[in-house]
Amino acid sequence: MLYFYNTLTRKKEFFNPIKAGFVSLYTCGPTVYDEAHIGNFRTFMFEDLLKRVLILSGLDVKHVMNITDVDDKTIKRASEQNKSLRELTEDYTQRFYNDLDWLKIIPADEYPLATLHVDGMILMIRTLLEKGHAYKEDDGSVYFKVDSFQDYGQLSNLVFEEQLTTSRIISDEYSKETAQDFALWKGWKPEDGEVYWDAPWGKGRPGWHIECSSMSVEYLGEHFDIHCGGVDNMFPHHENEIAQSQCSSGKPFVNTWLHSEHLMVEGGKMSKSEGNFYTINELKSQGFTPENIRYQLLSGHYRTKINFSLAKKQEGEKVIRRLGDFKVRLMAELNQDSQSEDLPAEYKIFKEKLFIDLDTPNALAVFFEYMRKMNTKIDSGLINIDEIVSALLFVEKFDYIFGIIPNDDITPDEIKTLAKKREAARIEKDWALADEIRSNIDSLGWEIKDTPSGTKLSKK
RNA sequence: GGCGUCGUACCCAAGCGGUCUAAGGGGCCGGUUUGCAAAACCGUUAUUCGCCGGUUCGAAUCCGGCCGACGCCUCCA
Known part of the structure; x- marks a missing residue:
């Protein structure tokens, strides 16, 4: 409907x-x-x-x-x-x-x-x-x-x-x-x-x-x-x-x-005749990713004016990282077979929001709440494989609409090798060396995280 | 002058007469967890919705006035 x-x-x-x-x-x-x-x-x-x-x-x-x-x-x-x-x-x-x-x-x-x-x-x-x-x-x-x-x-x-x-x-x-x-x-x-x-x-x-x-x-x-x-x-x-x-x-x-509605910039309409506009190339050189721009444009309803801002860039980065981490976390939990093809109940609500005049802000809210619920479940260890599979299906549908989850592994081999060395040091409990390698990785523009499901790398 | 939209916490942003002591996200602060860090999770952050009146048993939500922002009235996504 x-x-x-x-x-x-x-x-x-x-x-x-x-x-x-x-x-x-x-x-x-x-x-x-x-x-x-x-x-x-x-x-x-x-x-x-x-x-x-x-x-x-x-x-x-x-x-x-x-x-x-x-x-x-x-x-x-x-x-x-x-x-x-x-x-x-x-x-x-x-x-x-x-x-x-x-x-x-x-x-x-x-x-x-x-x-x-x-x-x-x-x-x-x-x-x-x-x-x-x-x-x-x-x-x-x-x-x-x-x-x-x-x-x-x-x-x-x-x-x-x-x-x-x-x-x-x-x-x-x-x-x-x-x-x-x-x-x-x-x-x-x-x-x-x-x-x-x-x-x-x-x-x-x-x-x-x-x-x-x-x-x-x-x-x-x-x-x-x-x-x-x-x-x-x-x-x-x-x-x-x-x-x-x-x-x-x-x-x-x-x-x-x-x-x-129009996109505003600094409170006014963005237009060529006013000269106050950003091209995609300009935004690229400012460090915007497609996901970040998509987040900015889709997090407001299409019939309201939204202000495009560099300030919201940080918010977008955080949100995108959370979503990406969530997906990675679910994949890591995917350690058995499951025949389940069911989507979670929240997916129905998510769809209903979108089906009523493309209500992206509320659809996002539904997904975020679901994500929190699932994270809690994973934390507690009380999650079963069917729930993981249906969560991944939901993530897929979510991203089909929003397109804001970044694509998978783009980590260079050099960084991966360093991460492996650090892992070895950690097993030896050589914290000094482990921290040194981490700061090394950091200076190369990558962030390392130790999670219950293993060490993860992400671009800063 | 005509038509129209909007004003909700530090920021973004839902809400369309009762379930609103107002969703969700970001940020801040505090906590759980952790070798540390991060992530994740929990708690805190609007008794109030630009201002003033009115309608109603009841209003962020309806009506009127005012203030402020913005758009269209032949370039415009």
């Missing part, structure tokens, strides 16, 4: 896929004119979480994420750097994939590039023109006629007559009938250089919103289950997608819209 907060209705709703057992999921991807920042990845991480929870619940997911590889910014950046549009966007797209991989985000099934799907967009624009939802301007641009779609504003809950005319609207360089009309097609201008496609109404390039409408239809059909993005995409991007898609197909577009 899955429930999600649907932006369209502003309520938590029971999730019922269009086709039983299958979910069609579209998530707005990056504009590849620069490296993505941690704020962007908050959204991609949330979408990954959503996908993992859908899969955990037993559904098959088809996930499509677009890559915006043509727009004002990409064209501008390419020309500044004296590169072709293709060179620039391929580079940043690759970096984006690398960052996703590093963060342990499950890849989408499809990453359609806007530039390879212009034909579909032209078709959709033609339909909109034919149906009277769009009009051409003298410069070769085509605009969507917002007045022609009665439900415009339903997602973002905006009433346009009352809107303040902001400087951005006033300075809008395109001519159109009414301020809120938006571009489906942008007529070619000299600064676009080589970047243009031929359309029946003249050469130019697609507007931003049309790519998602067109590509989602192509990969998921006219009517699909879930569409998500950051809150800032609610308006205008998603609002415009709804308008385009519903007017062209005459059918409902998306059943469930999910939006993640």
Whole structure:
């Protein structure tokens, strides 16, 4: 039983896929004119979480994420750097994939590039023109006629007559009938250089919103289950997608819209135009691990603003170490065979938390309490093999969702050899030598712990 | 100006009218355990939920006002 907060209705709703057992999921991807920042990845991480929870619940997911590889910014950046549009966007797209991989985000099934799907967009624009939802301007641009779609504003809950005319609207360089009309097609201008496609109404390039409408239809059909993005995409991007898609197909577009809140940095929104952002590479060089970033991003609920902070890094390190130690401890107790495949009762509660609008903070709390309970049992020696096995199964499920338990043995041989020498010294009760070796290991960046189940090494 | 979110311990963060003398995590301090250290475990850290009123038998939770932070109103995850 899955429930999600649907932006369209502003309520938590029971999730019922269009086709039983299958979910069609579209998530707005990056504009590849620069490296993505941690704020962007908050959204991609949330979408990954959503996908993992859908899969955990037993559904098959088809996930499509677009890559915006043509727009004002990409064209501008390419020309500044004296590169072709293709060179620039391929580079940043690759970096984006690398960052996703590093963060342990499950890849989408499809990453359609806007530039390879212009034909579909032209078709959709033609339909909109034919149906009277769009009009051409003298410069070769085509605009969507917002007045022609009665439900415009339903997602973002905006009433346009009352809107303040902001400087951005006033300075809008395109001519159109009414301020809120938006571009489906942008007529070619000299600064676009080589970047243009031929359309029946003249050469130019697609507007931003049309790519998602067109590509989602192509990969998921006219009517699909879930569409998500950051809150800032609610308006205008998603609002415009709804308008385009519903007017062209005459059918409902998306059943469930999910939006993640912004990531803040020093109390303000992280954004490229403000210049206050961290890229993944910057965080890497600050010593962040993927697990630590995942912990920071997943320990708050996706619909609340969270502040990304270096201060929370220590907290993350501690939590990750505890979880890793717990897993190692369970493995060490795994000394007999067991046929048990049962998960502990707490797993059911854990799942229920996640199934109600991705409640990661409470799911974490459930797991931590369980972990404490199990540690106590192991301490007391009153644990049986079935409990160990089911705990390990729970750990596996837990980490499938959170992905914050680091991968196993990465200890270099040099350190292992030292640890063995120290073990020998300890058996001889040569504490001085044992301590000397320990401090030696310490200075090499590794920590040694003597536990009831043996000596353990971990990276500091 | 319009729409909207948030303000809970030293820090992060649940809570959505009674089970709240408020979960979970980090930190601090004290303890058990241990060759020492670490880990693990136990205890301690909010009679109180930005402030002021109201509704109610009952409010962190609902309503009103105020203060403060933040977001959207066509670049934006």
